[in-house]
Amino acid sequence: xxxxxxxLFLAACSDHKPTLSPxxxxxxxxxxxxxxDHEVVATLTGPGGYVVLLPPDHLSFASGSMEWxxxxxxxxxxxxxxxxxxxxxxxxxxxxxxxxxxxxVIPPPFSVKAPALxxxxxxxxxxxxxxxxxxxxxxxxxGACIKGLDRALGIDTGTYALNPGELESxxxxxxxCDVTLTITRTYSGAEPSASTLxxxxxxxxxxxxxxxxxxP
Amino acid sequence: xxxxxxLLLAACDGAPAPAPTTPxxxxxxxxxxxxxxxxxxGASVLVDVSITSGAIAVxxxxxxxxxxxxxxxxALGLGEYKPGKYTVLLPTRSQTVTLAFLRDGKAIVSNxxxxxxxxxxxxxxxxxxxxxxxxxxxAGKSSExxxxxxxxxxxxxxxxxxxxxxxxxxxxxxxxxFIPYSGACKLNIELRxxxxxxxxxxxxxxxxxxxxxxxxxxxxx
Numbered sequence: 001x002x003x004x005x006x007x008l009f010l011a012a013c014s015d016h017k018p019t020l021s022p023x024x025x026x027x028x029x030x031x032x033x034x035x036x037d038h039e040v041v042a043t044l045t046g047p048g049g050y051v052v053l054l055p056p057d058h059l060s061f062a063s064g065s066m067e068w069x070x071x072x073x074x075x076x077x078x079x080x081x082x083x084x085x086x087x088x089x090x091x092x093x094x095x096x097x098x099x100x101x102x103x104x105v106i107p108p109p110f111s112v113k114a115p116a117l118x119x120x121x122x123x124x125x126x127x128x129x130x131x132x133x134x135x136x137x138x139x140x141x142x143g144a145c146i147k148g149l150d151r152a153l154g155i156d157t158g159t160y161a162l163n164p165g166e167l168e169s170x171x172x173x174x175x176x177c178d179v180t181l182t183i184t185r186t187y188s189g190a191e192p193s194a195s196t197l198x199x200x201x202x203x204x205x206x207x208x209x210x211x212x213x214x215x216p
Numbered sequence: 217x218x219x220x221x222x223l224l225l226a227a228c229d230g231a232p233a234p235a236p237t238t239p240x241x242x243x244x245x246x247x248x249x250x251x252x253x254x255x256x257x258g259a260s261v262l263v264d265v266s267i268t269s270g271a272i273a274v275x276x277x278x279x280x281x282x283x284x285x286x287x288x289x290x291a292l293g294l295g296e297y298k299p300g301k302y303t304v305l306l307p308t309r310s311q312t313v314t315l316a317f318l319r320d321g322k323a324i325v326s327n328x329x330x331x332x333x334x335x336x337x338x339x340x341x342x343x344x345x346x347x348x349x350x351x352x353x354x355a356g357k358s359s360e361x362x363x364x365x366x367x368x369x370x371x372x373x374x375x376x377x378x379x380x381x382x383x384x385x386x387x388x389x390x391x392x393x394f395i396p397y398s399g400a401c402k403l404n405i406e407l408r409x410x411x412x413x414x415x416x417x418x419x420x421x422x423x424x425x426x427x428x429x430x431x432x433x434x435x436x437x
Contacts, residue, residue, distance in 0.1 A: 121381070137392070151372075151373075152372050152373060153372055153390075153392040153393070154370075154371065154372030154392060154393055154394045154395035154396070155391065155392055155394065155395065155396060156392070157390075157391050157392045159392070160390055160392050161348070161388070161390055163378075163380060163381065163384070163387050163388055164381045164384050165379075165380065165381025165382070165384060166378065166379065166380070166381070166387075168379065
């Protein structure tokens with residue numbers, strides 16, 4: 001009865017009928033994890049679409065001695081893990097089927113450095129920390145007196161230099177203004193494991209910005 | 217019956233009608249709109265000219281001709297390749313090309329067209345992509361624009377475009393511009409320096425002048 005009511009509630013609130021966990025094997029579940037700010041979000045899918053965990057099945061995230069339960073929100077499971085970064089484990093705990101644990105790496109926050117004042121007519125060098133191998137990095141500059149510049153970097157070296165004149169002025173008259181550099185780091189953090197999940201992916205997007213004064 | 221058949225075929229034919237043209241012999245040069253692109257690579261210069269009268273393409277009449285010449289190259293006539301469009305490849309190392317409009321064998325309009333500042337692209341031999349790669353060339357003028365194109369499978373963007381400082385003497389590719397790539401990787405580099413010139417004697421006429429150079433640079437990891 002409890003199960004029927006639970007299912008009815010979910011069906012009423014969703015455009016598509018989700019699958020309840022007792023009706024799907026762990027080996028048929030795929031989990032996708034992503035993070036933004038303090039939240040880690042996991043999406044569970046099975047052959048029939050989204051999977052909803054019927055208690056006592058539950059999902060949590062753990063790092064060291066800390067464990068955070070994930071709460072069902074829409075078709076995802078969300079946990080606030082604060083400023084945790086580094087090795088984190090996703091734990092899918094089940095009573096009617098096998099439980100699994102899958103590790104992934106959350107990249108740490110990072111910072112960008114640039115001189116306070118730079119001339120567009122001279123070269124500019126920017127640096128940032130927290131490099132991770134295999135991360136994709138995008139470099140973007142925005143300001144009222146410049147033409148926006150976006151660049152996808154091939155590797156994350158923690159530094160990039162613009163050649164003299166490469167950052168172009170906008171408008172007929174060259175002026176000075178505040179320019180913001182944003183570095184966006186995209187990283188896939190799944191660690192190899194013997195997990196019996198059908199699939200697992202963990203992807204993260206971290207951003208760091210700095211604003212400097214740009215003169216002609 | 218056969219005539220009707222051919223008539224029907226002609227009526228159903230989807231081939232486009234040829235673009236209208238007007239002959240040049242009734243027009244003074246001051247009534248001709250001339251737009252030219254003059255592109256040099258250090259060994260030859262391609263002269264490409266479009267001639268109009270208002271919005272209509274002009275066909276050079278017998279007795280009228282466009283010719284290009286240089287200090288080291290005798291005059292060559294431009295040939296038509298489309299209605300109103302004429303071109304010639306002039307073998308010359310000169311940085312100035314003369315474009316003349318001849319009528320009955322006499323040059324009645326002549327313009328000396330100076331190409332942008334010439335240059336050669338220099339680069340280190342077999343550079344490593346793990347470090348910056350500095351490309352160098354002769355400085356240009358502030359009125360000129362530079363466009364650098366680099367194509368290679370080891371670049372983060374396979375066909376990369378950059379706009380170097382027109383009065384600068386080079387551009388440095390960053391290590392972060394390259395993706396992890398094993399082995400040698402050839403960069404196909406092309407640099408174009410562009411400027412504009414007026415063509416007095418014609419109506420509202422101008423030329424875009426271009427110097428372009430290419431370089432193939434083999435890089436190491």
